[in-house]
Amino acid sequence: xxxxxxxxxxxxxxxxxxxxxxxxxxxxxxxxxxxxxxxxxxxxxxxxxxxxxxxxxxxxxxxxxxxxxxxxxxxxxxxxxxxxxxxxxxxxxxxxxxxxxxxxxxxxxxxxxxxxxxxxxxxxxxxxxxxxxxxxxxxxxxxxxxxxxxxxxxxxxxxxxxxxxxxxxxxxxxxxxxxxxxxxxxxxxxxxxxxxxxxxxxxxxxxxxxxxxxxxxxxxxxxxxxxxxxxxxxxxxxxxxxxxxxxxxxxxxxxxxxxxxxxxxxxxxxxxxxxxxxxxxxxxxxxxxxxxxxxxxxxxxxxx
Amino acid sequence: xxxxxxxxxxxxxxxxxxxxxxxxxxxxxxxxxxxxxxxxxxxxxxxxxxxxxxxxxxxxxxxxxxxxxxxxxxxxxxxxxxxxxxxxxxxxxxxxxxxxxxxxxxxxxxxxxxxxxxxxxxxxxxxxxxxxxxxxxxxxxxxxxxxxxxxxxxxxxxxxxxxxxxxxxxxxxxxxxxxxxxxxxxxxxxxxxxxxxxxxxxxxxxxxxxxxxxxxxxxxxxxxxxxxxxxxxxxxxxxxxxxxxxxxxxxxxxxxxxxxxxxxxxxxxxxxxxxxxxxxxxxxxxxxxxxxxxxxxxxxxxxx
Numbered sequence: 001x002x003x004x005x006x007x008x009x010x011x012x013x014x015x016x017x018x019x020x021x022x023x024x025x026x027x028x029x030x031x032x033x034x035x036x037x038x039x040x041x042x043x044x045x046x047x048x049x050x051x052x053x054x055x056x057x058x059x060x061x062x063x064x065x066x067x068x069x070x071x072x073x074x075x076x077x078x079x080x081x082x083x084x085x086x087x088x089x090x091x092x093x094x095x096x097x098x099x100x101x102x103x104x105x106x107x108x109x110x111x112x113x114x115x116x117x118x119x120x121x122x123x124x125x126x127x128x129x130x131x132x133x134x135x136x137x138x139x140x141x142x143x144x145x146x147x148x149x150x151x152x153x154x155x156x157x158x159x160x161x162x163x164x165x166x167x168x169x170x171x172x173x174x175x176x177x178x179x180x181x182x183x184x185x186x187x188x189x190x191x192x193x194x195x196x197x198x199x200x201x202x203x204x205x206x207x208x209x210x211x212x213x214x215x216x217x218x219x220x221x222x223x224x225x226x227x228x229x230x231x232x233x234x235x236x237x238x239x240x241x242x243x244x245x246x247x248x249x250x251x252x253x254x255x256x257x258x259x260x261x262x263x264x265x266x267x268x269x270x271x272x273x274x275x276x277x278x279x280x281x282x283x284x285x286x287x288x289x290x291x292x293x294x295x296x297x298x299x300x301x302x303x304x
Numbered sequence: 305x306x307x308x309x310x311x312x313x314x315x316x317x318x319x320x321x322x323x324x325x326x327x328x329x330x331x332x333x334x335x336x337x338x339x340x341x342x343x344x345x346x347x348x349x350x351x352x353x354x355x356x357x358x359x360x361x362x363x364x365x366x367x368x369x370x371x372x373x374x375x376x377x378x379x380x381x382x383x384x385x386x387x388x389x390x391x392x393x394x395x396x397x398x399x400x401x402x403x404x405x406x407x408x409x410x411x412x413x414x415x416x417x418x419x420x421x422x423x424x425x426x427x428x429x430x431x432x433x434x435x436x437x438x439x440x441x442x443x444x445x446x447x448x449x450x451x452x453x454x455x456x457x458x459x460x461x462x463x464x465x466x467x468x469x470x471x472x473x474x475x476x477x478x479x480x481x482x483x484x485x486x487x488x489x490x491x492x493x494x495x496x497x498x499x500x501x502x503x504x505x506x507x508x509x510x511x512x513x514x515x516x517x518x519x520x521x522x523x524x525x526x527x528x529x530x531x532x533x534x535x536x537x538x539x540x541x542x543x544x545x546x547x548x549x550x551x552x553x554x555x556x557x558x559x560x561x562x563x564x565x566x567x568x569x570x571x572x573x574x575x576x577x578x579x580x581x582x583x584x585x586x587x588x589x590x591x592x593x594x595x596x597x598x599x600x601x602x603x604x605x606x607x608x
Contacts, residue, residue: 037409037412043356043414046359094536095533095536096353098356098411099350099533101356102356102358102359102526102529103526103581103584106523106525106529106530106581107526107577107578107581107584109523109577110523110526110575110581113574114571114574117570118569118570209415209419210416210420210423212415213412213415213419214415214420217408217409220408221407248427251431252434253431253434256426257423257424257425257429258427260419260420260422260427261420261423264416264420267416271405278405281406
């Protein structure tokens, strides 16, 4: 037990850094994911985290720099362009919203991949790293980015909690009481883009989506109130991150992959055993049937 | 890539069209078949509002490929394909199973399955890559695809599956059309809509599995969604959507394979997707049901 749990911490600073990076990425992703989930926009998370790759590359091609703020700005800009074009496409009568998501993000992602492999050899953008992340080898730059973005996102959500919650549950009411619904929407989109980029080196673009969707979905199985849902989602994300780092060390495999697999296993547990989960409903249905059976065997009484 | 179009590029173009290397012919044929079969199956996904299911199924092939590799212990193509098919079909079924339950969202279900299956795949892939058996070389070409790596046997398999799927769509065209546009009516006249649904999931899994070698798991969704979506700007009738979609898929496939041969480092998958995206843009702007026609129509109405 000691060997498995405590010893890795004595192997060097990288263990601390890996844990810090994973947890710092998991918390804001889970928080934003809850709002995306409630707005039925989980797959926008998928789109934006793919598109952020193009944002980084474009920012590098324009400025020639790979500084944190430049990367964040590029990703936010391209993410906004993607969000706006998805909405514009979905408004057309012959394009469904899910097809619009699929079209925009695959094209922009393909453009990002091609640019990386052809024009930006000298930028040290490692495709494997950006896509799948590696918290065990996280750079100082990425840690600083996470350290800035994670508190900023959490603080932003706390400050704008009312606006976010009302506009997520009832956008029409929100608009009627003067909440800038469009602004909240694009603010959320920008926050998603920023957090994805900041978490690239730890979880990678493709698996960032897992940390946005799976904690929120788990929390919805377990919680009835938004505040509890947020807390459960964060707890799920942190637990997946910590256990995931351990698992990846134990079996010597991708950390991001391990984090997602642990998160998925926790979701499966909630899906089966939550009060509203599959087993819970099965038991309740059986109990209900047992209760009603004697009554149904007696002949129906005549009324009047 | 120094010059975008140098004399070397030209020489490679000539080399490509002289067809002196069998692998260029294979790559071209494979890309064409992928374009056709994905567009035909994808048309029904797009029309049923299930576009992003293709994305989930595409990502879900990765754990199957890796599991088959671990079990067989070699890069045996047949085994990898079967593994991919099994995990793709399980993923498609699981998305349906999760979406049915209360307190879940269909879009989140797609996101969960996509990311968790992909996470499992990444975990296994990294585990295989870190293990001493070095026979895994090229397993990661599944991520973005490499049409030039398609062998003669794979081409035969791809051709066989394409013929089966396309003729299947032709034979069951009435069933598919009615079940897609009016499921209630379809059930009332005795069409087994459930069978049609699961048949479509099976067809989707098959199409994705034979395509991933050429386009890669990450972008196969684009070849399912984009060509039929473009066709929807050109025609209103289902046979037209199927035919034009297949034609656009074939064109994108061929151009993508050509481009990835011309420029070193350009993977086939992203190149095909960018071509498909280009055609989509043209259809969106200039198609009979596209944006300019739209404006024209409105102006005529105003003039009346």
